[in-house]
Amino acid sequence: MTANKPWWRPDGFYVYAVLYLTFIYLPVLFLPLFSFNDSKYIAFPLKGFTLQWYSEMINNPSMLNALANSVKIGLVVAILSTIFGLLAAKAVTRYRLPGRGPIVGFIMIPLVIPEIILGISLLILISLANIPLSLLTVGFAHLLLCIPFSMLVLVSRMEGFDRSMEEAGLDLGENAWMTFWRVTFPIVLPGIVASLLLTFTISFDEFVLAFFLSSIEPTLPVYIWSSLRFPSKLPATLALGATIFLISFVIVTFAEWVRRRGVRLESTSGI
Amino acid sequence: MLDISSGLSMKNSISQSKLHFRLRRLFIQSESVRGYTMLSPTFLAMVLGLAMPLVVLFTLSFWLQEYLDFIRTFSFANYFEFFQKPIFGKLLLKSIRISGLVTIVTVLLAYPMAYFIAFRIKKNKLIWLILITVPFWTSYLLRVFAWKIMLGYNGVINSGLKSLGFISEPLAFLLYNPTSVVITLAHAWAAFAILPIYVSLEKIDRSLLEAARDLGETAWMTFLRVTLPLSLPGVIAASLLVFIPTVGDYVTPSLVGGPRGIMIGNIIQSMFGESQNWPMGAAISVMSMFTVAIMISLFLWGTHSYRKRIA
Amino acid sequence: MNLDSIIDFQDVSKSFGKVTAVDQVSFDIKRGEFFSLLGPSGCGKTTLLRMVAGFEVPSSGEIQIDGQPMSVSPPNQRPVNMVFQNYAIFPHLNVRGNIAFGMRKSGMRKSELDQRIDEILELIKLPGYGQRAAHELSGGQRQRVALARALIKEPKVLLLDEPLGALDKKLREQMQIELRQLQKKLDITFLFVTHDQEEALTLSDRIAVMSEGKVLEIAEPNELYESPSSRFVADFIGAMNFFEGRVISQDSSKVSIATNLLGDVITTCKKRFPVGTRVWVAIRPEKLIPQFNKPELEGTHLKGTMAASAYLGDRSHFYVHINNKEEPVLVAMQNLERSTTAVQASQNVWLRWSNSAAIILERN
Numbered sequence: 001m002t003a004n005k006p007w008w009r010p011d012g013f014y015v016y017a018v019l020y021l022t023f024i025y026l027p028v029l030f031l032p033l034f035s036f037n038d039s040k041y042i043a044f045p046l047k048g049f050t051l052q053w054y055s056e057m058i059n060n061p062s063m064l065n066a067l068a069n070s071v072k073i074g075l076v077v078a079i080l081s082t083i084f085g086l087l088a089a090k091a092v093t094r095y096r097l098p099g100r101g102p103i104v105g106f107i108m109i110p111l112v113i114p115e116i117i118l119g120i121s122l123l124i125l126i127s128l129a130n131i132p133l134s135l136l137t138v139g140f141a142h143l144l145l146c147i148p149f150s151m152l153v154l155v156s157r158m159e160g161f162d163r164s165m166e167e168a169g170l171d172l173g174e175n176a177w178m179t180f181w182r183v184t185f186p187i188v189l190p191g192i193v194a195s196l197l198l199t200f201t202i203s204f205d206e207f208v209l210a211f212f213l214s215s216i217e218p219t220l221p222v223y224i225w226s227s228l229r230f231p232s233k234l235p236a237t238l239a240l241g242a243t244i245f246l247i248s249f250v251i252v253t254f255a256e257w258v259r260r261r262g263v264r265l266e267s268t269s270g271i
Numbered sequence: 272m273l274d275i276s277s278g279l280s281m282k283n284s285i286s287q288s289k290l291h292f293r294l295r296r297l298f299i300q301s302e303s304v305r306g307y308t309m310l311s312p313t314f315l316a317m318v319l320g321l322a323m324p325l326v327v328l329f330t331l332s333f334w335l336q337e338y339l340d341f342i343r344t345f346s347f348a349n350y351f352e353f354f355q356k357p358i359f360g361k362l363l364l365k366s367i368r369i370s371g372l373v374t375i376v377t378v379l380l381a382y383p384m385a386y387f388i389a390f391r392i393k394k395n396k397l398i399w400l401i402l403i404t405v406p407f408w409t410s411y412l413l414r415v416f417a418w419k420i421m422l423g424y425n426g427v428i429n430s431g432l433k434s435l436g437f438i439s440e441p442l443a444f445l446l447y448n449p450t451s452v453v454i455t456l457a458h459a460w461a462a463f464a465i466l467p468i469y470v471s472l473e474k475i476d477r478s479l480l481e482a483a484r485d486l487g488e489t490a491w492m493t494f495l496r497v498t499l500p501l502s503l504p505g506v507i508a509a510s511l512l513v514f515i516p517t518v519g520d521y522v523t524p525s526l527v528g529g530p531r532g533i534m535i536g537n538i539i540q541s542m543f544g545e546s547q548n549w550p551m552g553a554a555i556s557v558m559s560m561f562t563v564a565i566m567i568s569l570f571l572w573g574t575h576s577y578r579k580r581i582a
Numbered sequence: 583m584n585l586d587s588i589i590d591f592q593d594v595s596k597s598f599g600k601v602t603a604v605d606q607v608s609f610d611i612k613r614g615e616f617f618s619l620l621g622p623s624g625c626g627k628t629t630l631l632r633m634v635a636g637f638e639v640p641s642s643g644e645i646q647i648d649g650q651p652m653s654v655s656p657p658n659q660r661p662v663n664m665v666f667q668n669y670a671i672f673p674h675l676n677v678r679g680n681i682a683f684g685m686r687k688s689g690m691r692k693s694e695l696d697q698r699i700d701e702i703l704e705l706i707k708l709p710g711y712g713q714r715a716a717h718e719l720s721g722g723q724r725q726r727v728a729l730a731r732a733l734i735k736e737p738k739v740l741l742l743d744e745p746l747g748a749l750d751k752k753l754r755e756q757m758q759i760e761l762r763q764l765q766k767k768l769d770i771t772f773l774f775v776t777h778d779q780e781e782a783l784t785l786s787d788r789i790a791v792m793s794e795g796k797v798l799e800i801a802e803p804n805e806l807y808e809s810p811s812s813r814f815v816a817d818f819i820g821a822m823n824f825f826e827g828r829v830i831s832q833d834s835s836k837v838s839i840a841t842n843l844l845g846d847v848i849t850t851c852k853k854r855f856p857v858g859t860r861v862w863v864a865i866r867p868e869k870l871i872p873q874f875n876k877p878e879l880e881g882t883h884l885k886g887t888m889a890a891s892a893y894l895g896d897r898s899h900f901y902v903h904i905n906n907k908e909e910p911v912l913v914a915m916q917n918l919e920r921s922t923t924a925v926q927a928s929q930n931v932w933l934r935w936s937n938s939a940a941i942i943l944e945r946n
Contacts, residue, residue: 013387017399020384024406024461027417030427034420042420043430088313095306103310107317112511114519116536117556120543121324124331124553144320147313161673167637168670170657172684172735179658182683186674205410207522212543221412228416228526238420241413249405256401 032242040235053239063240066223069135070204073219077142078200084143085150085195090184092151093158094166108148118144119212126213133215141209146199153198153259157191158184190258197255201248220244332553341550349554359538359555363562366534369449370517371566373456377513378506380457381464385505386498388465389472403465411459412522418455419526422446447529455523460516464509471505472498500578507574511567518563519556535559588613588738588771589634594643595795596629603629605795606643611739611773611788616765618774618782621792622818627775630792631741634773635664648738663732664741668748669724671716677703678712681730702730705764722753729764739771746781758784779819783807791815807866809852813943816864823870823911825863826945829855837942839863843884843907844935851942860945867914869939872900872931883932886911891925902931 038048057063091097092104110118122141123133131137165187169179185192207221214222224240227233332349335342353359388399406414421427423446432438475498483493521536528534535555542552587610596604604626611617619627632638633645636657645652652660663684672680681699690698703709706726711719719727725745732740742761746754762785765772776782782789783803790800791814799806799815810816813824827839827847832855839847839861847863855861870884877883886902889910897917901910913933 011391013383013391016383017387020380020461021402024403024458027421027458028406028414030421031413031417034427042423043426045430045434084313084316087309091306091310091313095303095309097303097306097310103314106321107313109317109321112515114516114536114559116519116521116539117328117560118321118324120539120549120552120556121328122320123543124549125324125327128327140320144317147317151313162668162670164666164668164670165672167635167657168664168666168672168731169683170637171635171664172731173658173687174684175656175658183672187672205412207410207412221410224412224416237416241410241416244410245413248410252405253401256404257397 028245031238031245035235035239035242037235040232042234042238053235054243056236057239057243060236063220063223066218066220069217070220073135073139073142074200074204077139077146077203078196081143081146081150081199082154082192082195084147085154086188086192088147088151089154089158090180093155094163104151107151110145111148115145115208116212119209122209123212133213135214135217135219137213138210138219139203141213142203142206145206145209146202149202150195150199153195154188154191157188157194157259161187194255194259197251197258201251201255205244205248328553329557331550332557334550336548336550339547349551350558352551353554353558359535359558362533362538363535363555363559365449366518366536366559367562367566369452369534370514373453373460373517374510374514376453376457377460377464378468378509381461381509382468382506385465385468385472389469389475400469403462403469406462414459415455415523415526418451418458419446422451422454422527446527448531449528451527451529452523452532452534455527456517456520459523460513463512467508467512468502468505471502471508475501503574503578507571510570515563515567518559586612588615588648589773590646591630592644592646594630594633594640594645596626596633596638597641602795604633604640607795607797608643609790609797609800611771614769614771615787616762616772616774616785618776618786618789619792620776620779620782620789620818622777624794625792626795627777627792628743631664631743631773631775634660634739635662635741636660661738662741663735663737664743665725665728665732665745667743667745669721669728669745671719671724671727673716675716676712677708677714677716677719677727680716680727681734683731684735698734702734705733706730707760721748722757725749725757733764733768733770737770739773740765742772742774744776746776747778754781761785783819791818793818809941810864810943811853813862813864813945816862816941816943821867821912821914823865823867824909825865825907827861827863827942829857829859829861831857839940839942843904844940847937847940849937849940849942853942853944855942855944862943862945864941864943865935865939867899867912868916870911870913870933870935872902872913872915872933874925874929874931876930877932877934883934884911885930885932888925888927888929888931890927898925900925900931902933 033046034042035053036049036051037046038050038052039046088107092100097103119141122137122144126133126137165183166179169183170176174182205221206219207225210219210222211225218226220240224237227237331341333345333347335344335346335348384403388396388403392399419426423429426446429438479497479501480493483497484490488496518534519536519539520534521540524532524534524537528537539552539555539559542548542555546552589611591607591609594604594607595602607626607630619630621627629638633640634647634652636652636655636659640653647661672683675683678699681702682695685695685698688695699712700709703711706729708723708726708730711723711727716724725748728745746757749757758781761772774782774785783806786803788800788802789806791798791806793814799811801809801811806815807819810819816822817824825841825844827841827844830838830840830846832838832851835850836848837851837855839849841847841863844863873883884904886904889901889903891901892899895917898915900913900915902913903910911933913931
């Protein structure tokens with residue numbers, strides 16, 4: 001269907017793809033670009049290289065505090081949502097459950113609901129229950145958001161390998177828990193790693209829910225939002241943004257690589 | 272006497288162990304029971320965090336607020352206000368329009384990209400997929416922020432064009448209007464739209480396309496008559512994944528929309544912020560979700576009849 | 583309950599919703615037997631096997647293994663092991679790891695276990711393969727590893743779920759021979775599920791033919807082939823020709839059947855039929871002997887015309903059209919002489935048979 005074109009006449013699709021990727025990445029690449037720019041204003045022409053914004057960023061205790069909060073929440077949410085997601089994925093892929101479709105659909109709702117609706121609903125519920133706002137409430141909201149993502153990653157991983165592996169484990173004498181530990185877990189491990197990394201990143205970067213559900217202790221995105229009101233802080237905020245973007249990029253690239261590589265490993269074993 | 276009581280107690284323990292036996296048998300026998308037990312922690316968490324809050328939201332929309340207290344009597348007052356003051360309806364419709372535009376632009380731009388990866392890339396699909404998915408996971412806030420600095424009066428684009436000599440005065444129309452909102456959101460949701468379309472394109476059996484060509488169709492017609500219809504589930508999923516969250520967005524309008532670009536989400540947020548009228552905010556949210564549900568139903572009905580027509 | 587039985591099915595049924603997969607099955611399997619469950623797809627044989635393994639629980643009835651009722655025992659507590667249809671080799675373990683998997687709780691010292699594994703590798707003819715990774719194995723090798731993994735646990739019964747289905751013909755035949763030898767050598771009861779009747783006939787001590795959840799007949803291979811007890815079984819195993827007939831008389835030694843095409847057939851029959859019963863007279867294709875020259879006594883032969891033929895190298899199959907018979911008769915003939923002349927279509931052929939070759943089956 002596609003004839004081999006000579007190399008000097010690029011495939012139209014290829015050109016489009018490159019342009020599209022440029023469109024996606026270019027605006028974001030301006031963040032690090034201007035974070036090294038020796039000027040208070042984010043505009044061309046470039047004035048010179050400086051690291052002052054980065055040092056300003058690091059020497060900011062409230063920023064470091066917000067960073068610590070985000071990391072703490074991120075770790076807890078990553079672990080909990082992966083556990084919940086794993087249980088749900090195992091239930092959905094390994095057992096015959098009548099009514100499975102609607103239940104899974106229900107669990108997936110946070111993916112499609114506008115975050116503001118989710119945020120205010122939780123805010124109302126928590127206020128009516130007289131629970132004070134804190135990092136815990138933020139963590140709970142993030143957990144709700146991350147469970148569907150974790151489930152998606154893990155369901156695709158578990159559907160990819162045959163149920164008879166676990167039956168073989170049982171048949172050979174292991175009980176359900178040991179079968180999970182010795183058979184399911186090692187095979188699903190790439191999916192678990194991917195889920196942990198992905199959910200950590202989602203929680204780490206999440207803004208709307210954190211905005212509604214935190215009190216005096218901000219998460220990092222909330223901190224960035226508040227500093228956007230102060231133009232003098234803008235370059236330091238840029239530096240922060242660039243750093244976060246780079247870290248997220250590295251983590252998620254690694255997560256996707258692990259997840260997809262895991263899939264490949266299995267297809268060569270041909271079962 | 273002893274015989275009877277020991278007989279009775281033996282009978283009790285037998286029937287107890289029989290019950291235990293039967294329960295155990297039910298548990299082992301019924302796969303569904305075991306499955307649901309495993310699903311229950313997750314499901315309960317979601318009920319707690321999703322169903323209950325939404326119910327509460329709905330309930331709150333019928334209450335009123337006086338300063339910091341809620342008046343817990345049932346009242347339609349908020350909804351009356353919603354329909355009486357034109358600003359709410361107008362803003363909601365404007366938000367729907369903007370979200371619709373964003374959805375169309377995003378999906379149209381995303382489709383060729385998804386097609387490219389699914390059909391034109393043989394080796395290194397992994398790398399392309401990673402390149403596409405990774406921005407999707409990173410901070411939404413930062414991506415909107417990046418556009419803010421791009422589109423500003425003294426921002427990147429303007430200063431860049433100025434220093435290159437293309438313009439003498441900065442372009443004012445770039446920022447703080449609905450257009451900037453559309454551009455920013457189309458950028459933010461790009462990866463979100465590509466993935467579902469890619470997945471459904473990838474699933475298409477290649478031999479179907481070969482069969483169409485074999486039966487005499489041109490490449491373009493094959494696309495229209497085979498590929499496009501088969502990828503429709505992915506397109507629908509992508510559209511929904513972009514449209515629904517966009518309607519309630521307030522971050523983008525807040526950063527790049529300016530006064531002309533605000534959406535219904537900004538009003539809702541202010542109700543929970545400065546304006547301190549939670550029940551009103553709840554009512555507006557309910558109306559927004561209701562409208563979105565109607566739009567989705569229309570959309571799904573439309574695609575369903577389209578699919579029926581071409582079948 | 584027989585002390586000789588190692589598995590005893592007592593009125594076992596299994597339903598999935600409205601679908602009945604297994605319908606009141608009762609029989610037993612003897613110690614040391616190579617027992618096959620044979621039937622078409624969907625007949626319930628795999629479900630029955632999985633109930634023995636413990637992956638399905640009977641809706642009603644009881645399964646006893648070596649005298650112990652098993653219905654609430656989970657799979658890991660049963661003295662049986664299974665070779666899965668797709669082998670289920672653990673991809674994250676090498677060959678050694680796979681084989682040793684079920685021995686974790688055995689309490690064996692490592693040196694002893696290693697030696698056992700080496701012995702088993704010899705037994706399955708993969709010596710030295712211990713360190714190979716799972717994905718480096720071919721289909722046949724994976725199947726042997728699956729076998730070894732189950733056998734090292736010395737189960738009372740080895741369950742095999744169509745293990746040879748994915749192998750090519752030559753490999754399959756080789757594995758059949760090896761499986762049989764292995765079973766005899768280890769003296770373990772094998773419960774084997776297959777839809778391939780040739781395979782069942784080759785391997786088994788006894789075969790249970792199943793259809794639609796029921797066990798139709800259990801017999802040794804030659805009895806199943808030469809004396810099937812129902813039309814379904816007769817037709818399922820090998821090919822069969824059926825002629826309509828009616829019982830004229832029956833005494834202790836023989837039965838007389840009147841037929842349109844074969845004349846009066848007199849043969850032995852275990853079953854008792856009242857006079858006038860409608861029956862099938864069934865004759866195997868290889869028991870019909872064709873000749874192409876007109877015989878002296880034409881009345882003792884069945885006359886027909888050649889419809890089609892198939893040359894299979896060592897034998898030939900002919901389809902012969904008989905007047906007043908709708909379906910053609912299949913004749914299987916050994917090619918005893920080297921002949922390069924093909925048989926002509928529409929050629930006349932006369933078929934001879936001996937009465938003792940006729941099987942009498944009920945016709946309803």
